Amino acid sequence: MAGDVILKVRDLYRTYDIKGGMFKKASTLTAVKGVSLDVERGSTLAVVGESGCGKSTLARMLTMIDAQTSGLIEIDGLPIDISQTGISKEMRQKVQIVFQNPYGSLNPRQKIGHVLEEPLLLNTDMPSAERRDLALQMLEKVGLQPEHYGRYPHMFSGGQRQRIAIARAIMMKPKLLVLDEPVSALDLSVQAQILNLLADLQEEMGLTYVFISHDLSVVRYIADKVMVMYFGEVVEYGTRDEVFENPQHDYTKTLFAATPRADVDSIRKRLAAKAA
Template identity: 90%
Template sequence: MSDDSILKVRDLYRTYDIKGGLFRKASTLTAVKGVSFDVKRGSTLAIVGESGCGKSTLARMLSMIDAQSSGSIEIGGMPIDIAKTGISREMRQMVQIVFQNPYGSLNPRQKIGHVLEEPLLLNTSMSAAERKALALEMLQKVGLQPEHYGRYPHMFSGGQRQRIAIARAIMMKPKLLVLDEPVSALDLSVQAQILNLLKDLQDEMGLTYVFISHDLSVVRYLADKVMVMYFGEVVEYGTRDEVFDDPKHDYTRTLFAATPQADVDSIRKRLAAKAA
Protein backbone atom coordinates (compact mmCIF):
# COMPACT_ATOMS: atom_id res chain seq x y z
CA MET A 1 0.00 0.00 0.00
CA SER A 2 1.24 3.43 -0.87
CA ASP A 3 -0.40 5.27 2.02
CA ASP A 4 -0.67 4.01 5.58
CA SER A 5 -4.46 3.75 5.82
CA ILE A 6 -5.50 0.40 7.21
CA LEU A 7 -9.20 1.00 6.69
CA LYS A 8 -10.81 2.76 3.76
CA VAL A 9 -14.54 3.20 3.57
CA ARG A 10 -16.19 4.84 0.59
CA ASP A 11 -19.82 5.81 0.17
CA LEU A 12 -21.12 3.05 2.41
CA TYR A 13 -24.87 2.36 2.62
CA ARG A 14 -26.86 -0.13 4.60
CA THR A 15 -30.61 -0.52 4.22
CA TYR A 16 -32.95 -2.83 6.11
CA ASP A 17 -36.25 -4.03 4.70
CA ILE A 18 -39.06 -3.69 7.17
CA LYS A 19 -41.73 -6.31 6.59
CA GLY A 20 -45.25 -5.13 6.07
CA GLY A 21 -48.01 -6.49 8.22
CA LEU A 22 -51.72 -6.11 8.70
CA PHE A 23 -51.42 -2.48 9.70
CA ARG A 24 -48.15 -1.46 8.16
CA LYS A 25 -46.82 -1.20 4.68
CA ALA A 26 -43.48 -2.73 3.88
CA SER A 27 -40.75 -0.10 3.80
CA THR A 28 -37.00 0.25 3.84
CA LEU A 29 -34.93 1.87 6.52
CA THR A 30 -31.55 3.31 5.62
CA ALA A 31 -29.40 2.95 8.74
CA VAL A 32 -26.15 4.16 7.19
CA LYS A 33 -26.26 6.72 4.40
CA GLY A 34 -23.15 7.21 2.32
CA VAL A 35 -20.37 7.15 4.88
CA SER A 36 -16.71 7.61 3.82
CA PHE A 37 -13.58 7.72 5.96
CA ASP A 38 -10.01 6.46 6.35
CA VAL A 39 -8.25 5.17 9.44
CA LYS A 40 -4.47 5.26 9.68
CA ARG A 41 -2.48 2.33 11.00
CA GLY A 42 -2.00 2.56 14.78
CA SER A 43 -4.51 5.36 15.26
CA THR A 44 -7.94 5.60 16.86
CA LEU A 45 -11.09 6.76 15.13
CA ALA A 46 -13.97 7.53 17.49
CA ILE A 47 -17.53 7.36 16.23
CA VAL A 48 -20.00 9.37 18.28
CA GLY A 49 -23.75 9.60 18.09
CA GLU A 50 -26.94 8.74 19.93
CA SER A 51 -29.02 5.59 19.79
CA GLY A 52 -30.37 4.96 16.31
CA CYS A 53 -27.72 7.00 14.50
CA GLY A 54 -26.26 3.95 12.75
CA LYS A 55 -22.97 3.69 14.62
CA SER A 56 -23.50 0.08 15.63
CA THR A 57 -24.69 -0.86 12.14
CA LEU A 58 -21.44 0.58 10.85
CA ALA A 59 -19.52 -1.46 13.43
CA ARG A 60 -21.30 -4.63 12.28
CA MET A 61 -20.30 -3.97 8.69
CA LEU A 62 -16.69 -3.24 9.57
CA SER A 63 -16.46 -6.45 11.59
CA MET A 64 -18.08 -8.48 8.79
CA ILE A 65 -21.15 -9.47 10.79
CA ASP A 66 -23.38 -7.71 8.27
CA ALA A 67 -22.88 -7.03 4.57
CA GLN A 68 -23.10 -3.55 3.16
CA SER A 69 -25.91 -2.68 0.76
CA SER A 70 -23.59 -0.62 -1.42
CA GLY A 71 -20.25 1.16 -1.21
CA SER A 72 -16.83 -0.25 -0.52
CA ILE A 73 -14.84 -1.28 2.54
CA GLU A 74 -11.13 -1.95 2.22
CA ILE A 75 -9.17 -3.36 5.13
CA GLY A 76 -5.41 -3.64 4.82
CA GLY A 77 -5.73 -3.26 1.07
CA MET A 78 -8.24 -6.11 0.71
CA PRO A 79 -11.74 -5.23 -0.52
CA ILE A 80 -14.48 -6.57 1.74
CA ASP A 81 -17.92 -7.46 0.42
CA ILE A 82 -19.14 -10.52 2.28
CA ALA A 83 -22.46 -10.67 0.43
CA LYS A 84 -20.59 -11.39 -2.81
CA THR A 85 -17.43 -13.20 -1.78
CA GLY A 86 -18.21 -14.64 1.64
CA ILE A 87 -15.62 -14.59 4.42
CA SER A 88 -12.29 -16.33 4.28
CA ARG A 89 -10.01 -17.18 7.21
CA GLU A 90 -7.66 -14.34 6.30
CA MET A 91 -10.50 -11.84 6.37
CA ARG A 92 -11.67 -13.05 9.81
CA GLN A 93 -8.19 -12.55 11.20
CA MET A 94 -8.11 -8.92 10.17
CA VAL A 95 -10.97 -7.54 12.25
CA GLN A 96 -12.18 -8.35 15.75
CA ILE A 97 -14.87 -6.70 17.83
CA VAL A 98 -15.46 -6.04 21.55
CA PHE A 99 -19.02 -5.39 22.70
CA GLN A 100 -20.51 -3.28 25.46
CA ASN A 101 -21.71 -6.03 27.79
CA PRO A 102 -18.84 -8.42 28.49
CA TYR A 103 -21.01 -10.92 30.34
CA GLY A 104 -23.39 -11.21 27.41
CA SER A 105 -20.54 -11.89 25.01
CA LEU A 106 -18.98 -14.74 27.02
CA ASN A 107 -20.43 -18.24 27.09
CA PRO A 108 -21.19 -19.00 30.78
CA ARG A 109 -20.28 -22.69 30.34
CA GLN A 110 -16.96 -22.12 28.63
CA LYS A 111 -13.73 -21.80 30.59
CA ILE A 112 -11.70 -18.67 29.97
CA GLY A 113 -8.87 -20.66 28.41
CA HIS A 114 -11.24 -22.08 25.83
CA VAL A 115 -12.79 -18.67 25.22
CA LEU A 116 -9.36 -17.39 24.27
CA GLU A 117 -8.32 -20.43 22.24
CA GLU A 118 -11.48 -20.75 20.19
CA PRO A 119 -10.58 -18.12 17.57
CA LEU A 120 -7.23 -19.90 17.04
CA LEU A 121 -8.90 -23.29 16.81
CA LEU A 122 -11.28 -22.06 14.13
CA ASN A 123 -8.97 -19.90 12.08
CA THR A 124 -5.45 -21.29 12.40
CA SER A 125 -3.78 -24.70 12.33
CA MET A 126 -1.89 -24.28 15.62
CA SER A 127 -1.41 -27.26 17.93
CA ALA A 128 -3.16 -27.38 21.32
CA ALA A 129 0.07 -26.61 23.14
CA GLU A 130 0.78 -23.58 20.98
CA ARG A 131 -2.75 -22.31 21.51
CA LYS A 132 -2.48 -22.67 25.26
CA ALA A 133 0.86 -20.88 25.36
CA LEU A 134 -0.58 -17.99 23.38
CA ALA A 135 -3.70 -17.82 25.59
CA LEU A 136 -1.57 -17.65 28.73
CA GLU A 137 0.59 -14.95 27.19
CA MET A 138 -2.51 -12.94 26.30
CA LEU A 139 -3.97 -13.27 29.81
CA GLN A 140 -0.81 -11.72 31.15
CA LYS A 141 -0.92 -8.96 28.58
CA VAL A 142 -4.42 -7.80 29.62
CA GLY A 143 -3.51 -7.86 33.32
CA LEU A 144 -4.95 -11.22 34.37
CA GLN A 145 -3.20 -14.19 36.02
CA PRO A 146 -2.32 -17.61 34.57
CA GLU A 147 -4.61 -19.27 37.18
CA HIS A 148 -7.58 -17.54 35.55
CA TYR A 149 -7.15 -19.90 32.57
CA GLY A 150 -9.43 -22.60 33.97
CA ARG A 151 -12.13 -20.39 35.48
CA TYR A 152 -15.64 -19.60 34.27
CA PRO A 153 -16.99 -16.13 33.34
CA HIS A 154 -19.24 -15.81 36.43
CA MET A 155 -16.16 -15.89 38.65
CA PHE A 156 -14.96 -12.54 37.31
CA SER A 157 -15.95 -8.93 37.90
CA GLY A 158 -17.28 -6.75 35.09
CA GLY A 159 -13.92 -5.11 34.47
CA GLN A 160 -12.11 -8.47 34.37
CA ARG A 161 -14.69 -9.83 31.93
CA GLN A 162 -14.07 -6.89 29.64
CA ARG A 163 -10.34 -7.67 29.85
CA ILE A 164 -11.15 -11.24 28.77
CA ALA A 165 -13.23 -9.98 25.85
CA ILE A 166 -10.35 -7.73 24.80
CA ALA A 167 -7.87 -10.61 25.15
CA ARG A 168 -10.05 -12.81 22.93
CA ALA A 169 -10.29 -10.06 20.34
CA ILE A 170 -6.53 -9.60 20.10
CA MET A 171 -5.71 -13.35 20.06
CA MET A 172 -5.73 -13.26 16.26
CA LYS A 173 -3.49 -10.19 16.17
CA PRO A 174 -6.09 -8.29 14.15
CA LYS A 175 -5.25 -5.33 11.96
CA LEU A 176 -8.34 -3.55 13.16
CA LEU A 177 -10.17 -3.72 16.49
CA VAL A 178 -13.75 -2.45 16.63
CA LEU A 179 -14.77 -1.41 20.16
CA ASP A 180 -18.53 -0.93 20.51
CA GLU A 181 -19.10 1.06 23.74
CA PRO A 182 -16.51 -1.05 25.60
CA VAL A 183 -16.56 0.96 28.83
CA SER A 184 -20.17 2.15 29.03
CA ALA A 185 -21.28 -0.63 31.36
CA LEU A 186 -18.34 -0.21 33.74
CA ASP A 187 -17.81 1.82 36.91
CA LEU A 188 -15.72 4.94 36.65
CA SER A 189 -12.61 3.51 38.31
CA VAL A 190 -12.78 0.32 36.24
CA GLN A 191 -13.37 2.39 33.11
CA ALA A 192 -10.06 4.16 33.77
CA GLN A 193 -8.24 0.83 34.02
CA ILE A 194 -9.71 -0.46 30.75
CA LEU A 195 -8.92 2.80 28.93
CA ASN A 196 -5.32 2.55 30.18
CA LEU A 197 -5.16 -1.06 29.00
CA LEU A 198 -6.42 -0.11 25.55
CA LYS A 199 -3.78 2.60 25.29
CA ASP A 200 -1.01 0.23 26.40
CA LEU A 201 -2.07 -2.45 23.93
CA GLN A 202 -2.17 0.06 21.12
CA ASP A 203 1.38 1.22 21.86
CA GLU A 204 2.65 -2.32 22.31
CA MET A 205 1.00 -4.08 19.38
CA GLY A 206 0.40 -1.17 17.03
CA LEU A 207 -3.35 -1.83 17.01
CA THR A 208 -5.80 0.31 15.08
CA TYR A 209 -9.07 1.11 16.87
CA VAL A 210 -12.51 2.08 15.71
CA PHE A 211 -13.99 3.20 19.02
CA ILE A 212 -17.74 3.66 19.26
CA SER A 213 -19.02 5.69 22.15
CA HIS A 214 -21.61 8.19 23.27
CA ASP A 215 -19.36 9.51 26.03
CA LEU A 216 -17.52 12.57 24.79
CA SER A 217 -15.05 12.72 27.66
CA VAL A 218 -13.86 9.19 26.85
CA VAL A 219 -13.63 10.07 23.16
CA ARG A 220 -11.59 13.17 23.88
CA TYR A 221 -9.19 11.13 25.98
CA LEU A 222 -8.65 8.33 23.49
CA ALA A 223 -9.32 9.44 19.93
CA ASP A 224 -7.04 10.75 17.19
CA LYS A 225 -9.91 11.42 14.82
CA VAL A 226 -13.57 11.91 15.59
CA MET A 227 -16.62 11.24 13.44
CA VAL A 228 -20.06 12.39 14.57
CA MET A 229 -23.06 10.56 13.12
CA TYR A 230 -26.66 11.71 13.11
CA PHE A 231 -29.50 9.71 11.53
CA GLY A 232 -27.13 7.58 9.48
CA GLU A 233 -25.07 10.44 8.10
CA VAL A 234 -21.68 11.78 9.05
CA VAL A 235 -22.23 15.36 10.15
CA GLU A 236 -18.75 16.05 11.43
CA TYR A 237 -15.38 14.42 10.71
CA GLY A 238 -11.97 15.70 11.69
CA THR A 239 -9.08 15.42 14.11
CA ARG A 240 -9.97 15.42 17.77
CA ASP A 241 -8.88 19.01 18.31
CA GLU A 242 -10.72 20.28 15.23
CA VAL A 243 -13.99 18.70 16.34
CA PHE A 244 -13.75 19.58 20.03
CA ASP A 245 -12.41 23.11 19.63
CA ASP A 246 -14.49 24.21 16.69
CA PRO A 247 -17.56 22.06 16.06
CA LYS A 248 -19.12 22.94 12.71
CA HIS A 249 -22.46 21.18 12.75
CA ASP A 250 -25.43 22.17 14.95
CA TYR A 251 -25.88 18.63 16.19
CA THR A 252 -22.28 18.43 17.42
CA ARG A 253 -22.78 21.69 19.28
CA THR A 254 -25.99 20.36 20.86
CA LEU A 255 -24.11 17.24 21.90
CA PHE A 256 -21.33 19.25 23.54
CA ALA A 257 -23.81 21.53 25.30
CA ALA A 258 -25.69 18.52 26.69
CA THR A 259 -22.61 16.87 28.16
CA PRO A 260 -22.50 17.42 31.92
CA GLN A 261 -19.69 19.74 33.02
CA ALA A 262 -17.88 18.51 36.10
CA ASP A 263 -15.47 21.43 36.55
CA VAL A 264 -15.57 23.88 39.42
CA ASP A 265 -16.32 26.92 37.26
CA SER A 266 -19.45 25.38 35.76
CA ILE A 267 -20.70 24.37 39.20
CA ARG A 268 -20.11 27.90 40.46
CA LYS A 269 -22.00 29.30 37.50
CA ARG A 270 -24.93 26.96 38.05
CA LEU A 271 -25.16 27.76 41.76
CA ALA A 272 -25.05 31.49 41.02
CA ALA A 273 -27.86 31.12 38.46
CA LYS A 274 -29.89 29.15 40.99
CA ALA A 275 -29.43 31.71 43.78
CA ALA A 276 -30.51 34.54 41.48
Protein backbone atom coordinates (compact mmCIF):
# COMPACT_ATOMS: atom_id res chain seq x y z
CA MET A 1 0.00 0.00 0.00
CA ALA A 2 2.70 2.46 0.97
CA GLY A 3 4.27 4.14 -2.00
CA ASP A 4 1.15 3.84 -4.13
CA VAL A 5 0.68 7.59 -4.31
CA ILE A 6 -2.24 8.73 -6.44
CA LEU A 7 -2.06 12.43 -5.77
CA LYS A 8 1.28 14.14 -5.56
CA VAL A 9 1.51 17.87 -4.98
CA ARG A 10 4.79 19.72 -4.69
CA ASP A 11 5.36 23.32 -3.70
CA LEU A 12 2.02 24.55 -4.99
CA TYR A 13 1.36 28.29 -5.17
CA ARG A 14 -1.66 30.27 -6.21
CA THR A 15 -1.65 34.04 -6.29
CA TYR A 16 -4.45 36.41 -7.21
CA ASP A 17 -3.85 39.86 -8.61
CA ILE A 18 -5.94 42.49 -6.91
CA LYS A 19 -6.60 45.28 -9.36
CA GLY A 20 -5.60 48.72 -8.24
CA GLY A 21 -8.20 51.47 -8.28
CA MET A 22 -7.90 55.21 -8.33
CA PHE A 23 -6.73 55.36 -4.74
CA LYS A 24 -5.43 51.84 -4.31
CA LYS A 25 -2.27 50.24 -5.49
CA ALA A 26 -2.48 46.94 -7.31
CA SER A 27 -1.32 44.07 -5.14
CA THR A 28 -1.21 40.31 -5.11
CA LEU A 29 -2.79 37.94 -2.69
CA THR A 30 -1.26 34.53 -2.18
CA ALA A 31 -4.08 32.12 -1.39
CA VAL A 32 -1.96 28.97 -1.33
CA LYS A 33 1.70 29.10 -0.34
CA GLY A 34 3.97 26.20 -1.08
CA VAL A 35 1.69 23.28 -0.33
CA SER A 36 3.12 19.78 -0.76
CA LEU A 37 1.27 16.58 -0.08
CA ASP A 38 0.97 12.92 -1.02
CA VAL A 39 -2.22 10.91 -0.92
CA GLU A 40 -2.17 7.17 -1.14
CA ARG A 41 -4.66 5.24 -3.20
CA GLY A 42 -7.83 4.43 -1.32
CA SER A 43 -7.07 6.70 1.61
CA THR A 44 -8.61 9.93 2.82
CA LEU A 45 -6.73 13.15 3.33
CA ALA A 46 -8.60 15.76 5.32
CA VAL A 47 -7.73 19.40 4.79
CA VAL A 48 -8.78 21.49 7.78
CA GLY A 49 -8.86 25.23 8.15
CA GLU A 50 -11.07 28.24 8.67
CA SER A 51 -12.54 30.49 6.01
CA GLY A 52 -9.89 32.20 3.91
CA CYS A 53 -7.16 29.69 4.67
CA GLY A 54 -6.89 28.59 1.04
CA LYS A 55 -8.44 25.16 1.36
CA SER A 56 -11.10 25.82 -1.27
CA THR A 57 -8.52 27.33 -3.60
CA LEU A 58 -6.53 24.14 -3.21
CA ALA A 59 -9.64 22.12 -4.08
CA ARG A 60 -10.23 24.23 -7.19
CA MET A 61 -6.69 23.60 -8.39
CA LEU A 62 -6.87 19.87 -7.75
CA THR A 63 -10.10 19.65 -9.76
CA MET A 64 -8.74 21.78 -12.59
CA ILE A 65 -11.23 24.59 -12.11
CA ASP A 66 -8.37 27.03 -11.65
CA ALA A 67 -4.76 26.76 -12.76
CA GLN A 68 -1.91 26.85 -10.30
CA THR A 69 0.50 29.78 -10.40
CA SER A 70 3.44 27.47 -9.87
CA GLY A 71 4.17 24.04 -8.51
CA LEU A 72 3.44 20.48 -9.51
CA ILE A 73 0.22 18.50 -9.34
CA GLU A 74 0.30 14.87 -10.41
CA ILE A 75 -2.83 12.74 -10.34
CA ASP A 76 -2.34 9.04 -10.97
CA GLY A 77 0.93 9.73 -12.73
CA LEU A 78 -0.59 12.40 -14.97
CA PRO A 79 0.90 15.88 -14.55
CA ILE A 80 -1.74 18.60 -14.33
CA ASP A 81 -0.98 22.12 -15.44
CA ILE A 82 -4.03 23.43 -17.24
CA SER A 83 -2.58 26.83 -18.05
CA GLN A 84 0.06 25.07 -20.16
CA THR A 85 -1.63 22.03 -21.60
CA GLY A 86 -5.36 22.58 -21.24
CA ILE A 87 -7.63 19.83 -19.98
CA SER A 88 -7.87 16.52 -21.73
CA LYS A 89 -10.69 14.02 -21.37
CA GLU A 90 -8.27 11.67 -19.75
CA MET A 91 -7.51 14.24 -17.04
CA ARG A 92 -11.20 14.79 -16.39
CA GLN A 93 -11.80 11.14 -15.75
CA LYS A 94 -9.23 11.13 -12.96
CA VAL A 95 -10.75 13.65 -10.61
CA GLN A 96 -14.20 15.00 -9.71
CA ILE A 97 -15.59 17.32 -7.06
CA VAL A 98 -18.55 17.49 -4.66
CA PHE A 99 -19.49 20.94 -3.41
CA GLN A 100 -20.61 22.16 -0.03
CA ASN A 101 -24.00 23.56 -0.85
CA PRO A 102 -26.29 20.92 -2.34
CA TYR A 103 -28.82 23.64 -3.17
CA GLY A 104 -26.42 25.51 -5.44
CA SER A 105 -24.54 22.70 -7.08
CA LEU A 106 -27.40 21.24 -9.11
CA ASN A 107 -28.80 23.11 -12.09
CA PRO A 108 -32.40 23.94 -11.11
CA ARG A 109 -33.59 23.52 -14.71
CA GLN A 110 -32.01 20.13 -15.30
CA LYS A 111 -33.66 16.84 -14.46
CA ILE A 112 -31.66 14.44 -12.32
CA GLY A 113 -31.17 11.99 -15.16
CA HIS A 114 -29.58 14.67 -17.30
CA VAL A 115 -27.46 15.85 -14.40
CA LEU A 116 -26.01 12.38 -14.08
CA GLU A 117 -25.62 11.73 -17.80
CA GLU A 118 -23.95 15.04 -18.62
CA PRO A 119 -20.39 13.91 -17.79
CA LEU A 120 -20.83 10.79 -19.93
CA LEU A 121 -22.38 12.73 -22.77
CA LEU A 122 -19.49 15.16 -22.82
CA ASN A 123 -16.59 12.78 -22.34
CA THR A 124 -17.59 9.47 -23.86
CA ASP A 125 -19.54 8.35 -26.90
CA MET A 126 -21.74 5.96 -25.02
CA PRO A 127 -25.17 5.41 -26.59
CA SER A 128 -28.04 7.01 -24.69
CA ALA A 129 -29.62 3.75 -23.52
CA GLU A 130 -26.37 2.72 -21.91
CA ARG A 131 -25.97 6.12 -20.31
CA ARG A 132 -29.40 5.82 -18.81
CA ASP A 133 -28.68 2.38 -17.42
CA LEU A 134 -25.51 3.66 -15.81
CA ALA A 135 -27.32 6.68 -14.36
CA LEU A 136 -29.98 4.40 -12.88
CA GLN A 137 -27.32 2.18 -11.38
CA MET A 138 -25.64 5.17 -9.79
CA LEU A 139 -28.93 6.41 -8.37
CA GLU A 140 -29.38 3.07 -6.73
CA LYS A 141 -25.83 3.01 -5.51
CA VAL A 142 -26.21 6.31 -3.67
CA GLY A 143 -29.48 5.19 -2.12
CA LEU A 144 -32.06 6.80 -4.40
CA GLN A 145 -34.90 5.30 -6.44
CA PRO A 146 -35.11 4.86 -10.22
CA GLU A 147 -38.23 7.06 -10.30
CA HIS A 148 -36.09 9.97 -9.14
CA TYR A 149 -34.47 9.91 -12.59
CA GLY A 150 -36.94 12.30 -14.20
CA ARG A 151 -37.42 14.74 -11.34
CA TYR A 152 -36.09 18.24 -10.81
CA PRO A 153 -33.59 19.11 -8.04
CA HIS A 154 -36.05 21.26 -6.07
CA MET A 155 -38.17 18.18 -5.39
CA PHE A 156 -35.42 16.75 -3.17
CA SER A 157 -34.20 17.43 0.34
CA GLY A 158 -30.69 18.66 1.05
CA GLY A 159 -29.40 15.20 1.88
CA GLN A 160 -30.88 13.66 -1.26
CA ARG A 161 -29.38 16.42 -3.37
CA GLN A 162 -25.99 15.76 -1.90
CA ARG A 163 -26.46 12.10 -2.84
CA ILE A 164 -27.19 13.21 -6.40
CA ALA A 165 -24.11 15.42 -6.43
CA ILE A 166 -22.03 12.46 -5.26
CA ALA A 167 -23.57 10.24 -7.91
CA ARG A 168 -22.69 12.79 -10.59
CA ALA A 169 -19.12 12.95 -9.33
CA ILE A 170 -18.62 9.19 -9.52
CA MET A 171 -20.39 8.70 -12.88
CA MET A 172 -17.07 8.68 -14.69
CA LYS A 173 -15.47 6.39 -12.12
CA PRO A 174 -12.79 8.89 -11.11
CA LYS A 175 -9.76 7.84 -9.14
CA LEU A 176 -9.80 10.87 -6.90
CA LEU A 177 -12.76 12.68 -5.39
CA VAL A 178 -12.38 16.13 -3.89
CA LEU A 179 -15.08 16.76 -1.31
CA ASP A 180 -15.40 20.44 -0.48
CA GLU A 181 -17.23 20.56 2.87
CA PRO A 182 -19.75 17.97 1.66
CA VAL A 183 -21.65 17.67 4.93
CA SER A 184 -21.40 21.07 6.58
CA ALA A 185 -24.66 22.32 5.06
CA LEU A 186 -26.57 19.23 6.20
CA ASP A 187 -28.48 18.30 9.33
CA LEU A 188 -26.75 16.08 11.82
CA SER A 189 -28.69 12.93 11.04
CA VAL A 190 -28.32 13.44 7.29
CA GLN A 191 -24.64 14.15 7.76
CA ALA A 192 -24.26 10.71 9.29
CA GLN A 193 -25.99 9.10 6.30
CA ILE A 194 -23.78 10.91 3.80
CA LEU A 195 -20.61 10.03 5.72
CA ASN A 196 -21.70 6.40 5.73
CA LEU A 197 -22.38 6.56 2.00
CA LEU A 198 -18.95 8.02 1.35
CA ALA A 199 -17.33 5.28 3.39
CA ASP A 200 -19.25 2.60 1.46
CA LEU A 201 -18.33 4.08 -1.91
CA GLN A 202 -14.69 4.34 -0.94
CA GLU A 203 -14.59 0.70 -0.07
CA GLU A 204 -16.56 -0.43 -3.09
CA MET A 205 -14.87 1.64 -5.78
CA GLY A 206 -11.44 2.09 -4.23
CA LEU A 207 -11.85 5.85 -4.26
CA THR A 208 -9.34 8.28 -2.85
CA TYR A 209 -10.76 11.29 -1.03
CA VAL A 210 -9.46 14.75 -0.40
CA PHE A 211 -11.94 15.84 2.25
CA ILE A 212 -12.06 19.54 2.94
CA SER A 213 -13.73 20.55 6.16
CA HIS A 214 -13.70 22.91 9.08
CA ASP A 215 -15.42 20.43 11.37
CA LEU A 216 -12.85 18.58 13.42
CA SER A 217 -15.21 15.92 14.70
CA VAL A 218 -16.07 14.88 11.15
CA VAL A 219 -12.41 14.94 10.16
CA ARG A 220 -11.46 12.79 13.08
CA TYR A 221 -14.08 10.29 12.05
CA ILE A 222 -13.27 10.04 8.36
CA ALA A 223 -9.62 10.91 7.78
CA ASP A 224 -6.48 8.80 7.48
CA LYS A 225 -4.22 11.79 7.20
CA VAL A 226 -4.87 15.35 8.27
CA MET A 227 -3.49 18.61 6.96
CA VAL A 228 -4.15 21.87 8.77
CA MET A 229 -3.95 25.09 6.75
CA TYR A 230 -3.64 28.61 8.07
CA PHE A 231 -3.41 31.66 5.78
CA GLY A 232 -2.46 29.57 2.79
CA GLU A 233 0.27 27.61 4.50
CA VAL A 234 0.35 24.09 5.83
CA VAL A 235 0.97 24.31 9.55
CA GLU A 236 0.38 20.69 10.42
CA TYR A 237 0.49 17.55 8.32
CA GLY A 238 0.46 14.00 9.55
CA THR A 239 -1.62 10.94 10.24
CA ARG A 240 -4.87 11.47 12.06
CA ASP A 241 -3.62 10.13 15.34
CA GLU A 242 -0.43 12.16 15.23
CA VAL A 243 -2.30 15.37 14.61
CA PHE A 244 -5.12 14.80 17.09
CA GLU A 245 -3.03 13.30 19.88
CA ASN A 246 -0.05 15.54 19.61
CA PRO A 247 -0.61 18.78 17.70
CA GLN A 248 2.60 20.73 17.14
CA HIS A 249 1.57 24.11 15.86
CA ASP A 250 -0.07 26.75 18.06
CA TYR A 251 -2.87 27.29 15.59
CA THR A 252 -3.82 23.62 15.62
CA LYS A 253 -3.94 23.71 19.39
CA THR A 254 -6.18 26.80 19.31
CA LEU A 255 -8.43 25.09 16.82
CA PHE A 256 -8.79 22.00 18.99
CA ALA A 257 -9.41 24.08 22.09
CA ALA A 258 -12.16 26.03 20.32
CA THR A 259 -14.06 23.00 19.11
CA PRO A 260 -17.14 22.50 21.26
CA ARG A 261 -17.10 19.30 23.26
CA ALA A 262 -20.32 17.38 23.59
CA ASP A 263 -19.25 14.80 26.14
CA VAL A 264 -20.59 14.46 29.64
CA ASP A 265 -17.30 15.14 31.38
CA SER A 266 -16.81 18.53 29.79
CA ILE A 267 -20.39 19.51 30.53
CA ARG A 268 -19.88 18.55 34.15
CA LYS A 269 -16.70 20.57 34.26
CA ARG A 270 -18.40 23.60 32.78
CA LEU A 271 -21.34 23.42 35.17
CA ALA A 272 -18.98 23.07 38.10
CA ALA A 273 -17.02 26.12 36.95
CA LYS A 274 -20.25 28.05 36.61
CA ALA A 275 -21.50 27.13 40.05
CA ALA A 276 -18.22 28.16 41.63
